[in-house]
Amino acid sequence: xxGVTQTPKHLITATGQRVTLRCSPRSGDLSVYWYQQSLDQGxxxxxxxYNGEERAKGNILERFSAQQFxxxxxxxxxxxxxxxxxxxxxxxxxxxxxxxxxxxxxxxxLVL
Amino acid sequence: QKEVxxxxxxxxxxxxxxxxxxxxxxxxxxxxxxxxxxxxxKGPELLMYTYSSGNKEDGRFTAQVDKSSKYISLFxxxxxxxxxxxxxxxxxxxxxxxxxxxxxxxxxxxxTVHP
Numbered sequence: 001x002x003g004v005t006q007t008p009k010h011l012i013t014a015t016g017q018r019v020t021l022r023c024s025p026r027s028g029d030l031s032v033y034w035y036q037q038s039l040d041q042g043x044x045x046x047x048x049x050y051n052g053e054e055r056a057k058g059n060i061l062e063r064f065s066a067q068q069f070x071x072x073x074x075x076x077x078x079x080x081x082x083x084x085x086x087x088x089x090x091x092x093x094x095x096x097x098x099x100x101x102x103x104x105x106x107x108x109x110l111v112l
Numbered sequence: 113q114k115e116v117x118x119x120x121x122x123x124x125x126x127x128x129x130x131x132x133x134x135x136x137x138x139x140x141x142x143x144x145x146x147x148x149x150x151x152x153x154k155g156p157e158l159l160m161y162t163y164s165s166g167n168k169e170d171g172r173f174t175a176q177v178d179k180s181s182k183y184i185s186l187f188x189x190x191x192x193x194x195x196x197x198x199x200x201x202x203x204x205x206x207x208x209x210x211x212x213x214x215x216x217x218x219x220x221x222x223x224t225v226h227p
Contacts, residue, residue, distance in 0.1 A: 002155065002157070004155075031213065033213070033215075035215075042217055042218070042219045042220065043156070043200060043202075043217040043220075044217075045214050045215060045216070048213060048214065055213075056213060056214045058214060090155055090156070094213065096213075098213055100146075100158060100161060101158070101213070101215065102158065103148075103155035103156045103157070103158075104155050105154060105155045106154075106155050108153075
Protein backbone atom coordinates (compact mmCIF):
# COMPACT_ATOMS: atom_id res chain seq x y z
CA UNK A 1 0.00 0.00 0.00
CA UNK A 2 1.59 3.25 -1.20
CA GLY A 3 -0.51 5.52 1.01
CA VAL A 4 -2.09 7.23 -2.00
CA THR A 5 -5.83 6.71 -2.26
CA GLN A 6 -8.04 7.12 -5.31
CA THR A 7 -11.79 7.01 -5.73
CA PRO A 8 -13.75 5.56 -7.34
CA LYS A 9 -12.02 2.32 -8.32
CA HIS A 10 -14.24 1.81 -11.31
CA LEU A 11 -16.38 4.17 -13.35
CA ILE A 12 -18.67 3.34 -16.24
CA THR A 13 -20.25 6.20 -18.12
CA ALA A 14 -21.51 7.23 -21.54
CA THR A 15 -19.99 9.36 -24.26
CA GLY A 16 -20.52 13.07 -23.76
CA GLN A 17 -20.69 12.80 -19.99
CA ARG A 18 -18.46 14.37 -17.35
CA VAL A 19 -16.74 12.59 -14.46
CA THR A 20 -14.55 13.55 -11.53
CA LEU A 21 -11.74 11.40 -10.20
CA ARG A 22 -10.41 12.00 -6.74
CA CYS A 23 -6.96 11.48 -5.23
CA SER A 24 -5.59 11.86 -1.71
CA PRO A 25 -1.79 11.99 -1.53
CA ARG A 26 0.41 10.36 1.08
CA SER A 27 0.59 12.21 4.34
CA GLY A 28 3.15 15.01 4.02
CA ASP A 29 3.35 14.95 0.23
CA LEU A 30 2.75 18.29 -1.45
CA SER A 31 2.92 17.23 -5.09
CA VAL A 32 0.22 15.33 -6.93
CA TYR A 33 0.60 13.95 -10.43
CA TRP A 34 -2.01 12.52 -12.78
CA TYR A 35 -1.21 9.85 -15.35
CA GLN A 36 -3.29 8.04 -17.95
CA GLN A 37 -2.54 4.43 -18.86
CA SER A 38 -3.96 2.91 -22.02
CA LEU A 39 -2.97 -0.17 -24.01
CA ASP A 40 -1.77 1.76 -27.04
CA GLN A 41 -0.16 4.79 -25.36
CA GLY A 42 1.19 3.26 -22.17
CA UNK A 43 1.54 5.39 -19.04
CA UNK A 44 1.43 9.08 -19.92
CA UNK A 45 1.91 12.11 -17.69
CA UNK A 46 -1.03 14.49 -17.68
CA UNK A 47 -0.45 17.20 -15.10
CA UNK A 48 1.27 18.02 -11.80
CA UNK A 49 0.16 20.20 -8.91
CA TYR A 50 2.34 21.35 -6.07
CA ASN A 51 0.75 22.79 -2.94
CA GLY A 52 -2.30 23.96 -4.84
CA GLU A 53 -0.60 25.34 -7.93
CA GLU A 54 -0.14 23.83 -11.35
CA ARG A 55 3.53 23.06 -11.85
CA ALA A 56 3.89 20.99 -15.00
CA LYS A 57 1.65 19.97 -17.84
CA GLY A 58 1.88 17.03 -20.21
CA ASN A 59 -0.31 16.05 -23.15
CA ILE A 60 -3.52 16.76 -21.29
CA LEU A 61 -6.57 17.34 -23.46
CA GLU A 62 -8.46 20.63 -23.16
CA ARG A 63 -11.52 18.61 -22.11
CA PHE A 64 -9.59 17.53 -19.03
CA SER A 65 -8.81 19.74 -16.06
CA ALA A 66 -7.48 19.26 -12.57
CA GLN A 67 -7.08 21.10 -9.32
CA GLN A 68 -5.50 20.63 -5.94
CA PHE A 69 -7.36 21.79 -2.87
CA UNK A 70 -6.04 23.37 0.35
CA UNK A 71 -6.15 19.98 2.08
CA UNK A 72 -3.89 18.75 -0.80
CA UNK A 73 -6.33 16.28 -2.28
CA UNK A 74 -6.72 16.58 -6.02
CA UNK A 75 -9.48 16.06 -8.54
CA UNK A 76 -9.23 15.30 -12.23
CA UNK A 77 -12.26 16.36 -14.24
CA UNK A 78 -12.92 14.71 -17.59
CA UNK A 79 -15.68 16.19 -19.73
CA UNK A 80 -17.31 15.51 -23.10
CA UNK A 81 -16.08 11.98 -22.74
CA UNK A 82 -15.19 9.94 -25.80
CA UNK A 83 -14.71 6.21 -26.24
CA UNK A 84 -10.96 6.77 -26.48
CA UNK A 85 -10.86 8.20 -22.97
CA UNK A 86 -11.41 4.73 -21.57
CA UNK A 87 -8.24 4.01 -19.61
CA UNK A 88 -6.72 3.64 -16.19
CA UNK A 89 -6.11 6.95 -14.47
CA UNK A 90 -3.42 7.02 -11.82
CA UNK A 91 -2.56 9.59 -9.26
CA UNK A 92 0.91 9.74 -7.74
CA UNK A 93 2.38 11.89 -5.01
CA UNK A 94 5.76 13.00 -3.76
CA UNK A 95 7.12 15.35 -1.14
CA UNK A 96 8.19 17.90 -3.75
CA UNK A 97 8.73 17.80 -7.52
CA UNK A 98 10.88 14.74 -7.65
CA UNK A 99 11.51 11.41 -9.23
CA UNK A 100 10.36 9.26 -6.31
CA UNK A 101 6.65 9.24 -6.93
CA UNK A 102 4.26 6.85 -5.24
CA UNK A 103 1.26 5.70 -7.20
CA UNK A 104 -2.27 5.06 -6.10
CA UNK A 105 -4.33 2.02 -7.15
CA UNK A 106 -5.93 3.86 -10.05
CA UNK A 107 -9.43 4.51 -11.36
CA UNK A 108 -10.58 2.37 -14.26
CA UNK A 109 -12.78 4.43 -16.56
CA LEU A 110 -14.94 2.83 -19.19
CA VAL A 111 -16.78 5.08 -21.62
CA LEU A 112 -19.57 3.35 -23.52
CA GLN B 113 9.95 7.71 -32.37
CA LYS B 114 9.19 7.50 -28.67
CA GLU B 115 11.52 9.12 -26.15
CA VAL B 116 11.77 5.85 -24.23
CA UNK B 117 11.74 2.45 -25.92
CA UNK B 118 11.12 -0.77 -24.06
CA UNK B 119 10.55 -4.23 -25.48
CA UNK B 120 7.05 -5.25 -24.37
CA UNK B 121 7.93 -8.95 -24.40
CA UNK B 122 6.29 -11.03 -23.15
CA UNK B 123 9.21 -12.64 -21.40
CA UNK B 124 8.81 -16.08 -19.85
CA UNK B 125 11.53 -17.62 -17.69
CA UNK B 126 11.83 -20.56 -15.30
CA UNK B 127 12.03 -19.95 -11.57
CA UNK B 128 15.57 -19.20 -10.47
CA UNK B 129 16.63 -17.63 -13.76
CA UNK B 130 18.37 -14.27 -14.09
CA UNK B 131 16.12 -11.79 -15.83
CA UNK B 132 17.41 -8.84 -17.83
CA UNK B 133 15.07 -5.98 -18.70
CA UNK B 134 16.18 -3.02 -20.78
CA UNK B 135 15.19 0.41 -22.00
CA UNK B 136 16.77 2.85 -24.40
CA UNK B 137 16.07 6.55 -24.54
CA UNK B 138 16.78 9.51 -26.76
CA UNK B 139 16.51 12.55 -24.46
CA UNK B 140 19.95 13.41 -23.12
CA UNK B 141 18.34 15.63 -20.46
CA UNK B 142 17.17 12.58 -18.50
CA UNK B 143 19.11 12.35 -15.24
CA UNK B 144 16.95 10.15 -13.01
CA UNK B 145 16.05 6.61 -13.92
CA UNK B 146 13.46 4.44 -12.25
CA UNK B 147 12.05 0.96 -12.46
CA UNK B 148 8.47 0.31 -11.47
CA UNK B 149 6.71 -3.02 -11.05
CA UNK B 150 3.02 -3.24 -11.86
CA UNK B 151 0.88 -6.23 -10.98
CA UNK B 152 -2.29 -6.78 -12.93
CA UNK B 153 -4.97 -4.22 -12.08
CA LYS B 154 -2.70 -2.44 -9.56
CA GLY B 155 -0.80 0.81 -9.49
CA PRO B 156 2.92 0.94 -10.38
CA GLU B 157 5.22 0.28 -7.43
CA LEU B 158 8.63 1.96 -7.28
CA LEU B 159 11.38 -0.68 -7.25
CA MET B 160 14.63 1.13 -7.88
CA TYR B 161 15.87 4.56 -8.77
CA THR B 162 19.31 5.76 -9.81
CA TYR B 163 20.79 9.11 -10.55
CA SER B 164 23.01 9.48 -13.65
CA SER B 165 25.26 6.60 -14.68
CA GLY B 166 26.20 3.68 -12.49
CA ASN B 167 24.88 0.62 -10.73
CA LYS B 168 22.58 0.21 -7.77
CA GLU B 169 21.78 -3.02 -5.99
CA ASP B 170 18.88 -3.85 -3.69
CA GLY B 171 18.48 -7.47 -2.73
CA ARG B 172 17.85 -9.52 -5.86
CA PHE B 173 17.52 -6.41 -8.01
CA THR B 174 20.31 -4.50 -9.75
CA ALA B 175 19.75 -1.37 -11.81
CA GLN B 176 22.35 -0.16 -14.30
CA VAL B 177 22.48 3.11 -16.17
CA ASP B 178 24.81 3.85 -19.08
CA LYS B 179 24.18 7.45 -20.08
CA SER B 180 26.79 7.37 -22.83
CA SER B 181 24.75 4.70 -24.60
CA LYS B 182 21.39 5.98 -23.36
CA TYR B 183 20.65 2.51 -22.07
CA ILE B 184 19.31 1.29 -18.74
CA SER B 185 18.86 -2.21 -17.39
CA LEU B 186 17.22 -4.03 -14.52
CA PHE B 187 18.51 -7.44 -13.49
CA UNK B 188 16.53 -9.80 -11.31
CA UNK B 189 18.49 -12.66 -9.76
CA UNK B 190 16.93 -15.90 -8.57
CA UNK B 191 13.60 -14.93 -10.11
CA UNK B 192 10.44 -16.08 -8.33
CA UNK B 193 6.88 -16.64 -9.55
CA UNK B 194 5.92 -13.63 -7.40
CA UNK B 195 8.11 -11.49 -9.70
CA UNK B 196 5.59 -12.08 -12.50
CA UNK B 197 4.38 -8.60 -13.39
CA UNK B 198 4.85 -5.78 -15.87
CA UNK B 199 8.09 -3.86 -15.40
CA UNK B 200 8.14 -0.24 -16.46
CA UNK B 201 11.19 1.92 -16.85
CA UNK B 202 10.74 5.62 -16.21
CA UNK B 203 12.97 8.64 -16.35
CA UNK B 204 12.96 12.39 -15.86
CA UNK B 205 15.26 15.38 -16.29
CA UNK B 206 17.41 16.83 -13.56
CA UNK B 207 16.23 19.19 -10.85
CA UNK B 208 15.56 22.82 -11.64
CA UNK B 209 13.80 22.46 -14.94
CA UNK B 210 10.09 22.76 -15.56
CA UNK B 211 9.94 19.11 -16.51
CA UNK B 212 11.57 17.85 -13.31
CA UNK B 213 9.25 15.26 -11.82
CA UNK B 214 7.48 14.66 -15.12
CA UNK B 215 8.15 10.96 -15.61
CA UNK B 216 8.38 9.51 -19.09
CA UNK B 217 7.64 5.78 -19.10
CA UNK B 218 8.54 2.92 -21.37
CA UNK B 219 5.76 0.68 -22.65
CA UNK B 220 6.49 -1.96 -20.02
CA UNK B 221 7.76 -5.53 -20.30
CA UNK B 222 5.44 -8.35 -19.26
CA UNK B 223 7.40 -10.93 -17.27
CA THR B 224 6.21 -14.38 -16.30
CA VAL B 225 8.29 -16.59 -14.02
CA HIS B 226 7.00 -20.14 -14.10
CA PRO B 227 7.66 -22.69 -11.34
